[in-house]
Amino acid sequence: MKLPPMLVVDDEKNMRLSLETVLRAEGYQVRLAESAEAALKAVDGEEFFMVVTDGRLGGMSGYELLREMARKKPGLPVLMITAYATPKLAVEAIKAGAIDYLAKPFEPDELLHAVARCAERHRLLAQNAALKARASDAYSVDHIIGECPKVLELRQLIRTVAPTDATVLILGESGTGKELVAGAIHSLSRRAAGNYVRINCAAIPETLLESELFGHEKGSFTGAHRTKHGQVEEADGGTIFLDEIGDMSRPLQAKLLRFLEDGSFTRVGGTQELRVDVRLIAATNRDVVDAIRRGEFREDLFHRLNVMQFRPPPLRERGSDILLLAAHFLRGFNARLGKNVRSISDAARAALVAHSWPGNIRELRNVIERAVILEASQEIQAASLPDFEVESRLRQAPPPVAPPRVSNLGDTLIAFEREMVSAALQHHDGDLAGAAAHLGLTIEALQFRLGRLQLPSGSPAPGTPPSRASS
Numbered sequence: 001m002k003l004p005p006m007l008v009v010d011d012e013k014n015m016r017l018s019l020e021t022v023l024r025a026e027g028y029q030v031r032l033a034e035s036a037e038a039a040l041k042a043v044d045g046e047e048f049f050m051v052v053t054d055g056r057l058g059g060m061s062g063y064e065l066l067r068e069m070a071r072k073k074p075g076l077p078v079l080m081i082t083a084y085a086t087p088k089l090a091v092e093a094i095k096a097g098a099i100d101y102l103a104k105p106f107e108p109d110e111l112l113h114a115v116a117r118c119a120e121r122h123r124l125l126a127q128n129a130a131l132k133a134r135a136s137d138a139y140s141v142d143h144i145i146g147e148c149p150k151v152l153e154l155r156q157l158i159r160t161v162a163p164t165d166a167t168v169l170i171l172g173e174s175g176t177g178k179e180l181v182a183g184a185i186h187s188l189s190r191r192a193a194g195n196y197v198r199i200n201c202a203a204i205p206e207t208l209l210e211s212e213l214f215g216h217e218k219g220s221f222t223g224a225h226r227t228k229h230g231q232v233e234e235a236d237g238g239t240i241f242l243d244e245i246g247d248m249s250r251p252l253q254a255k256l257l258r259f260l261e262d263g264s265f266t267r268v269g270g271t272q273e274l275r276v277d278v279r280l281i282a283a284t285n286r287d288v289v290d291a292i293r294r295g296e297f298r299e300d301l302f303h304r305l306n307v308m309q310f311r312p313p314p315l316r317e318r319g320s321d322i323l324l325l326a327a328h329f330l331r332g333f334n335a336r337l338g339k340n341v342r343s344i345s346d347a348a349r350a351a352l353v354a355h356s357w358p359g360n361i362r363e364l365r366n367v368i369e370r371a372v373i374l375e376a377s378q379e380i381q382a383a384s385l386p387d388f389e390v391e392s393r394l395r396q397a398p399p400p401v402a403p404p405r406v407s408n409l410g411d412t413l414i415a416f417e418r419e420m421v422s423a424a425l426q427h428h429d430g431d432l433a434g435a436a437a438h439l440g441l442t443i444e445a446l447q448f449r450l451g452r453l454q455l456p457s458g459s460p461a462p463g464t465p466p467s468r469a470s471s
Contacts, residue, residue: 003119005029005046009039009053009065010081019052022108023115036060036068043073049122050115055082055093063092070097077118081106139183139196145328146321150313154181161308162188167260169305170283175360176312178283179243186239191279194238197231202244210252211268214259220269232265236276245305246284246291253298260304280305315357315364322352325361329368330380341375347382355388418453421446425455 006023010016011034020030031046033039036057043051051069055062062080069078077099093101100114141158144151161168162185170178179198186196204212211221215230232240242248248256259265264275282305291297315322326344334341344352348371357363371384421439428434436446450456 003028003122004049005031006115006118007031007033007039007042007048007051009033009036009051009057009062011035011054011058015054019111022111026112026115028115028119036062036065039065040068040072043069043076048076050077050079050099050118052079052081052111052115055080066093066097077121079111079114079118081111139180139187141184141188144177144180144184145325146318147324148313148318148321151318151321154310154312157308157310158184159188161185163190165190165279167279167305167307168281168310169302169308170281170310170312171288172283172285172310172312173314173360174285175362176314177361178285178310178312179241181310181312182239182241182243182281182283185281186241186279189239189279191238195235196239196241197235198241198243199231200243202247206249206252209248210255213252214255214265214267216268217270220267224269227267230265230267232259232276232278233274235278237278239279239281242280242282244284245282246286246288246297250296250298253301257298257301257304260301315360320353322357322364323349325364326352326368329365330372333369333372337372339372339375340378341372341380342378344380345382348380348385351382351385351388414453417449418455421449421453421455430456 006028008016008019008023008030010019013034016032016034020032023030031042031048033042036053037060039051039053042048053062053065057065060068062082066078066080069076078097079100079102080093080098081102081104082093083104099118102110102114141155141162144155144158146152158181168182168185170181172178182198183196186192199209199212201209211224211228211230213230214232215228216224218224218227242256255265260280262275263277264273266273286297288297288302292299292302315325323344326349330341330344333339352364352367359366367385368380370386371380374384375381421435424435424438425432428438432443432446436443439446441449
């Protein structure tokens with residue numbers, strides 16, 4: 001990475017030229033200024049990676065220059081050189097913003113070592129800025145591909161909402177692009193230069209999620225050997241995206257609700273109230289209304305999150321967008337895999353459009369990757385696509401249960417009870433403990449019903465002796 005020049009400020013001509021000779025010999029570009037006033041004009045018109053200045057100058061001193069640099073160009077490193085070195089002056093220079101302090105006379109290597117540290121700092125900052133820019137590009141709103149009305153509305157809504165600080169809730173099936181929507185909102189926001197932190201609430205054990213989110217104090221639990229900053233602190237000034245928030249426990253939901261009120265929180269094991277400035281975006285693929293009715297998700301948290309709601313449509317509702325996305329993935333996998341598959345055959349296109357896509361865009365991406373790997377010609381054939389037999393069953397409704405043939409209320413109730421118990425056992429793979437909890441019964445009560453209803457006894461919980469009712 002090519003460095004910008006550095007600025008050397010000294011009112012002694014010989015010193016300026018000596019420093020220039022040493023620095024140019026190491027490959028640095030150097031600009032010279034004979035006064036602090038000239039240096040301030042120079043930094044207004046050109047970018048420098050650092051400034052080297054003498055402490056005593058004719059007119060404005062080097063210490064005054066330091067303070068002006070801190071005001072006009074915060075973050076620009078300034079190296080102070082002086083022939084009148086005292087501990088007091090060194091402290092004054094560092095307090096005024098100097099990155100380092102050299103006393104005359106000094107060895108050229110001392111100067112070059114200090115300059116090299118500033119050069120490396122500049123490179124690291126530039127690389128970090130480039131990485132952030134690339135991360136923002138990865139979530140550009142233009143990467144939300146599609147021309148169906150719902151996608152056009154989605155992109156427009158992102159452009160409208162992103163510049164605000166409104167909390168956002170993204171609802172939709174798995175694979176519909178919720179994370180891409182969240183990233184696009186951040187990249188178009190006023191916080192785009194800040195950190196964008198993502199947490200998948202379903203991927204982190206419940207016992208660790210609070211610590212991951214809000215941090216913990218040293219000694220707050222076994223293994224907490226040091227204080228750890230939470231992700232909300234890492235996101236200060238930026239955006240935090242909580243994916244799969246529907247899997248968060250109710251106690252942690254209550255703490256998140258408090259955080260949403262004013263940005264305040266307390267680390268695990270701590271007592272000090274901390275506060276950050278963070279925009280929160282949340283997403284879930286669960287039916288949030290159903291989760292509220294079952295008591296699994298707090299209604300007040302839903303209303304607090306639901307300031308702006310986004311609902312990326314499932315792929316099966318997007319019509320010809322399926323083929324637009326397929327062509328986009330085809331270009332990407334051609335480049336990645338070194339293939340030259342130029343198009344998709346009519347038969348393959350018909351198969352793609354006819355499929356119901358239960359896995360949405362993620363499933364389509366996997367299908368095209370598979371086809372590019374398998375295809376030997378320059379056109380994807382239907383034979384290179386999966387048969388979709390397993391995938392199609394994911395969205396099929398279960399066959400309707402025929403109404404029981406009963407003649408009175410007692411038989412009807414018994415038939416209904418048998419159906420409920422059978423369904424619970426099937427859902428929990430025959431595990432009696434799981435089925436009993438599902439039905440709100442004790443294991444003994446469930447075993448009694450199994451015997452009365454003449455149903456298989458299932459699998460008792462480990463350590464549970466079989467009861468007489470199930471033998």
